Amino acid sequence: MWNSDDLGLDAYLALLGYDGDRSPTLATLRTLQRAHVLTVRWDTLDSFLYRRVRLDLASVQDKLVRRGRGGYCFEHVTLFAAVLERLGFAFTAVSGRVQLGADSAHPRPATHAMLLVEAEGARWLVDVGFGAGPVEPIELVDGAVSEAGPWPLLLRWQEITHGSSGWAVHGPGEGADGPAGWKVRQVFTENPQYPVDFAVGNHYVAAYERSPFVVRPFVQRLRADRLDTLDALTWGTERPGEPPVREAVRPHEVPKLLDDVFGIRTDAEEAALLVRRLAALAERA
Known part of the structure; x- marks a missing residue:
């Protein structure tokens, strides 16, 4: 199966x-x-x-x-x-x-x-x-x-x-x-x-124009004592018992942030595309 x-x-x-x-x-x-x-x-x-x-x-x-x-x-x-x-x-x-x-x-x-x-x-x-x-x-x-x-x-x-x-x-x-x-x-x-059921749901999430995952990137990394998120161009960090910390980042900073904080590797071509898409997203916002 x-x-x-x-x-x-x-x-x-x-x-x-x-x-x-x-x-x-x-x-x-x-x-x-x-x-x-x-x-x-x-x-x-x-x-x-x-x-x-x-x-x-x-x-x-x-x-x-x-x-x-x-x-x-x-x-x-x-x-x-x-x-x-x-x-x-x-x-x-x-x-x-x-x-x-x-x-x-x-x-x-x-x-x-x-x-x-x-x-x-x-x-x-x-x-x-x-x-x-x-x-x-x-x-x-x-x-x-x-x-x-x-x-x-x-x-x-x-x-x-x-x-x-x-x-x-x-x-x-x-x-x-x-x-x-x-x-x-x-x-x-x-x-x-x-x-086959997951294939249907996955197509909706990945491709539908109003899917939240299509209109902006979202990244998470959970550790034993903290949660880091990247929602479009906002980097957030949460720890138990502490108020969340939010920080705005610029498009060109995101590939390094992904590597350093989230442990996600992007190659040069993908990183360049990501920066362009984020810059366009920032302009529309």
Whole structure:
């Protein structure tokens, strides 16, 4: 299903710095998810530059593993699903709706890819493509809390869209659909998704003229104690318990910033194209 026969597993694990057990256990899953989220880069540059993102496993491996570029949820899940399939895990892919800036009355399209993985007699939400965590599996039970990352996460079963129930992942904050002190990050149902379904959602996110990933670049890097983001020409840094820091950057500064802060490498041609597109974006703004 997920083309794991074409996976370069050793190269992927070397990128993660993982040389541990390869049996399909919860401990293996936890270690791999944490290493993936903190190591494999996250960006939407291909959507912004080319309006095209390839999901075949060969292209995803070349981009994320060999070239040191980042990708978004569909690419991360394509890669991680192939890894889990090769290692013998049982899992189901699902789609979610990112709700940050939205609510259950005004849902966004279901264009966020995730996995529900079976381990030790339970099912676990594995979300390696959100960019800002989570860094460990979250058990699929109402009220489950994860405190492994810089910020805690809460999983609840609740109304998610127009009277329909499903799962909601909450992070710290205040929002209309969350309990006090929490806001909804994304919602999802357990309806199984397949590579062809992700291809449809990926085309919308990568190519639709009003997709947020088409109109400006967005980059994230999560570390154990901070989150860095680049939203168009604004570089932000967040640390637990501290106010966010925002800094404006100029188009020609972005390629070096990507390398130095986000660990994302662009070649000379791609860097030049990125600077031109960002300069045009700044002029329109």
